[in-house]
Amino acid sequence: MNRILIACLLWLPLSAHAALNVFACEPEWGALAREIGGSSVRVYTATTAMQDPHRIEARPSLIAQMRRADLVVCSGADLEAGWLPVLLREAGNARVQPGRPGYFEAARFVALLEKPATLDRAQGDVHAAGNPHIHTDPRRIARVGAALAARMAEIDPAGAADYQAQWRVFSARWDAALLRWQVRAAPLRNLPVVVQHKSFSYLLDWLGMVEVATLEPKPGVEPSVAHLARIAAQLQTTPARVVLRAAYQSPRPADWLAQRSGIPALALPYTVGGNARAGDLFGLFDDTLDQLLKGAP
Amino acid sequence: MLRPALLAAALTAAFPAFGNAELDALRAELRDMKATYETRIQALEARLKQAEIQTAGTAIKAETSSQAAAPAPSGFNPDISLILQGRYAHLDDIGHRHISGFLPAGHDHGAPRGFSLDHTELVMAASVDPYFRGYFNLALLDEEVEIEEAWFQTTSLGHGLSAKGGRFLSALGYQNEQHPHAWDFADNSLMYRALFGEAYGNDGVQLKWVAPTELFMEFGAEAGRGANFPGTDRNRNGAGSTTLFGHLGGDVGISHSWRAGVSYLQAKASERDGELDDLNDVEAETLFTGTSKTWVADFVWKWAPDGNAAERNFKFAAEYFRRNESGSLLCEDNTGDGGACDGTEDAYRSRQSGFYAQGVYQFMPRWRTGYRYDRLNPGTVDFGANSAFLPMTDTKPTRHSLMLDYAPSEFSRLRLQYSKDKSMESVAENQWFVQYVHSLGAHGAHRF
Numbered sequence: 001m002n003r004i005l006i007a008c009l010l011w012l013p014l015s016a017h018a019a020l021n022v023f024a025c026e027p028e029w030g031a032l033a034r035e036i037g038g039s040s041v042r043v044y045t046a047t048t049a050m051q052d053p054h055r056i057e058a059r060p061s062l063i064a065q066m067r068r069a070d071l072v073v074c075s076g077a078d079l080e081a082g083w084l085p086v087l088l089r090e091a092g093n094a095r096v097q098p099g100r101p102g103y104f105e106a107a108r109f110v111a112l113l114e115k116p117a118t119l120d121r122a123q124g125d126v127h128a129a130g131n132p133h134i135h136t137d138p139r140r141i142a143r144v145g146a147a148l149a150a151r152m153a154e155i156d157p158a159g160a161a162d163y164q165a166q167w168r169v170f171s172a173r174w175d176a177a178l179l180r181w182q183v184r185a186a187p188l189r190n191l192p193v194v195v196q197h198k199s200f201s202y203l204l205d206w207l208g209m210v211e212v213a214t215l216e217p218k219p220g221v222e223p224s225v226a227h228l229a230r231i232a233a234q235l236q237t238t239p240a241r242v243v244l245r246a247a248y249q250s251p252r253p254a255d256w257l258a259q260r261s262g263i264p265a266l267a268l269p270y271t272v273g274g275n276a277r278a279g280d281l282f283g284l285f286d287d288t289l290d291q292l293l294k295g296a297p
Numbered sequence: 298m299l300r301p302a303l304l305a306a307a308l309t310a311a312f313p314a315f316g317n318a319e320l321d322a323l324r325a326e327l328r329d330m331k332a333t334y335e336t337r338i339q340a341l342e343a344r345l346k347q348a349e350i351q352t353a354g355t356a357i358k359a360e361t362s363s364q365a366a367a368p369a370p371s372g373f374n375p376d377i378s379l380i381l382q383g384r385y386a387h388l389d390d391i392g393h394r395h396i397s398g399f400l401p402a403g404h405d406h407g408a409p410r411g412f413s414l415d416h417t418e419l420v421m422a423a424s425v426d427p428y429f430r431g432y433f434n435l436a437l438l439d440e441e442v443e444i445e446e447a448w449f450q451t452t453s454l455g456h457g458l459s460a461k462g463g464r465f466l467s468a469l470g471y472q473n474e475q476h477p478h479a480w481d482f483a484d485n486s487l488m489y490r491a492l493f494g495e496a497y498g499n500d501g502v503q504l505k506w507v508a509p510t511e512l513f514m515e516f517g518a519e520a521g522r523g524a525n526f527p528g529t530d531r532n533r534n535g536a537g538s539t540t541l542f543g544h545l546g547g548d549v550g551i552s553h554s555w556r557a558g559v560s561y562l563q564a565k566a567s568e569r570d571g572e573l574d575d576l577n578d579v580e581a582e583t584l585f586t587g588t589s590k591t592w593v594a595d596f597v598w599k600w601a602p603d604g605n606a607a608e609r610n611f612k613f614a615a616e617y618f619r620r621n622e623s624g625s626l627l628c629e630d631n632t633g634d635g636g637a638c639d640g641t642e643d644a645y646r647s648r649q650s651g652f653y654a655q656g657v658y659q660f661m662p663r664w665r666t667g668y669r670y671d672r673l674n675p676g677t678v679d680f681g682a683n684s685a686f687l688p689m690t691d692t693k694p695t696r697h698s699l700m701l702d703y704a705p706s707e708f709s710r711l712r713l714q715y716s717k718d719k720s721m722e723s724v725a726e727n728q729w730f731v732q733y734v735h736s737l738g739a740h741g742a743h744r745f
Contacts, residue, residue, distance in 0.1 A: 047604075048551065048603065048604065050603040050604070050605055051603065051604050051605045052605055052606075052607040054607075055605075055606055055607045055707075056606075057554065057599060057601075057606060057745055058742065058743070058744055058745050059546070059548065059554045059599075059745055060513035060515075060544070060545075060546025060547060060554065060555075060556045060745060061511075061513055061546065061547050061548040061554060063507065063513055063515075063546075064507070064508075064510060064511055064512065064513040064514070064546075064547070065511075067457050067507045067508075067509055068509050078740065081740040081742060082707070082740060082742050082743070083742055084742070085742040086742045086743070086744050086745075089430070089450070089452075089459075090507070090515075090744070091457070091507055092454065092455070092456070092457040092458050092459040092505065092506065092507050093455065093457070094452065094453045094454060094455030095455065097427075097452050097453070098424075099427060121706075121708060121737075124706070125706070125707065125740075220706065220707065221705075221706055222662045222663060248603075248605055248607075250607075250608055250662070
């Protein structure tokens with residue numbers, strides 16, 4: 001009897017602090033929330049690195065997860081415009097509606113690149129706020145992380161001390177890794193590259209690489225044969241060293257161009273889980289840099 | 298942690314010996330970087346140790362003001378979108394289109410031959426305030442403007458609850474809440490045509506609850522005016538129609554997802570107008586007064602490799618209904634036109650059913666193809682004394698449809714469809730449709 005009582009007492013403090021339910025729209029934010037939250041958060045990641053974050057079905061399973069979320073962490077800047085509003089609307093969860101502390105848009109905490117001067121769909125699926133693929137720059141991840149740690153502390157004051165401690169550890173490790181990556185990536189400065197979609201603008205901005213062409217004729221429009229042929233011709237005069245695509249994108253256009261112009265095509269992990277090595281945020285950039293350095297010696 | 302030796306190794310690996318002036322400059326730059334970085338790395342290591350030692354204590358610098366930095370993407374303007382739809386239809390010349398064995402449902406715009414404009418839809422939506430969201434959908438046709446939907450929905454009830462009020466499409470079944478531009482085929486399924494004309498909309502209120510479970514579970518109820526087919530406006534207080542619905546859904550692995558549901562609609566009709574050809578083949582007007590009860594079962598299953606629908610995906614949807622109606626039917630006197638009806642009113646009872654099943658496959662980016670099968674069962678219809686004037690049929694209306702569509706972007710779609718339509722007794726019609734659906738303005742989010 002006593003033993004049971006003791007067991008109960010030991011177990012109570014653990015169950016008294018219910019885990020914070022985090023709904024992460026993309027794997028990078030799921031990984032970041034896990035780094036900050038540790039064991040006191042339950043993170044559900046809505047998409048995988050093999051899925052195009054622009055084009056996700058508002059599946060019933062996502063609505064069910066949204067219903068239970070205490071905090072929704074998404075890229076924002078219209079990246080999830082095709083599915084997130086449906087989830088927010090259907091789930092009946094007041095805590096995570098836009099404007100509440102439970103709704104966290106990463107893009108609001110960093111400066112965005114490629115803000116369109118004019119908004120016209122003739123320019124493709126342009127995002128009014130700017131390019132939403134901010135997580136390909138680790139400096140911006142750090143900025144989002146600081147805001148996310150503060151937000152998690154705000155929502156779950158009981159866990160605030162844990163979040164702060166874990167964020168401090170992560171932040172120090174991240175800053176050290178950032179230096180290491182910047183030193184390693186020095187040879188990549190001014191490297192001319194071709195990208196499939198504008199998914200890597202922030203990575204290029206960070207490392208000082210130069211985008212000479214995009215395989216998609218307009219953002220969100222599938223590459224056509226005619227457009228690829230034009231790029232192949234363009235590369236004759238302004239050569240590029242590598243073609244970059246995200247793991248979730250079709251390999252066909254990048255491979256075709258790579259074969260045609262004799263430069264390597266790299267499938268970068270793009271986000272956490274994009275390949276076996278990109279198991280966490282550190283692995284994501286380790287693998288990205290390894291591939292770039294190997295692909296463009 | 299990074300060590301100078303490691304760094305040096307990394308640098309030599311990164312720079313094979315090229316005797317290049319530019320590279321020499323880079324090396325010098327890197328040496329400088331290395332020197333400054335080493336001190337910074339040491340500082341960072343110290344910081345890391347300190348952070349690891351420190352567990353709890355000081356408060357986190359609250360960045361709660363961050364939300365104020367939020368940009369207002371569209372000012373205070375609502376999201377506005379406009380749907381342009383039109384088609385070319387190659388059809389037989391049939392004067393009075395109907396579905397054999399079924400009383401015609403209202404709100405059917407018929408099927409013009411040749412070129413025509415479908416509904417042009419104007420949609421506006423926005424948050425009203427922190428507590429409500431508003432939505433408005435206007436369908437425009439020549440000399441006809443129809444408010445398809447105009448409702449508010451709560452956003453702040455929490456606990457999985459949301460309430461909706463105004464005019465809205467009922468959440469019964471699967472296809473019902475979809476506007477025509479979101480349909481996978483150029484025309485409506487026979488089932489929905491027979492049940493509601495287009496879809497069941499209502500002026501009323503809806504309460505919905507989503508369960509806090511991993512399996513998606515949604516339950517809801519609606520009460521409304523019930524003015525639309527199968528009910529009618531009755532000039533009464535209280536609710537003319539009630540709806541109950543429940544949906545379950547989830548994922549199977551990473552590539553499959555599904556949703557299934559059951560719904561029930563009860564509506565009261567008072568002198569509901571219907572046009573039928575009587576036994577003398579003369580158009581007769583019938584008036585139904587009574588109760589209509591409809592059960593709908595729906596199932597949707599979607600597949601996409603790795604859950605990535607951008608390249609290839611498949612969607613299967615099927616719905617089945619049973620409808621029982623009981624009350625009285627008056628067949629207005631049309632003997633003057635040579636008709637059979639003499640104005641008799643007598644008991645009327647019907648039990649009818651039907652279904653559709655469709656599959657749509659995106660076999661490469663931009664291109665989809667699909668097949669739909671419609672089948673209805675007129676079941677048992679008891680006209681009472683009016684069976685002396687009105688025809689009975691045991692023809693089961695069926696239709697096969699095949700479509701191919703091409704979407705240059707998310708915002709435009711062109712569609713070609715062929716249907717073999719046997720929904721009218723002793724008619725087998727070949728139908729061809731070429732359709733376009735374009736959406737301008739705000740990026741609409743589509744439901745599952």
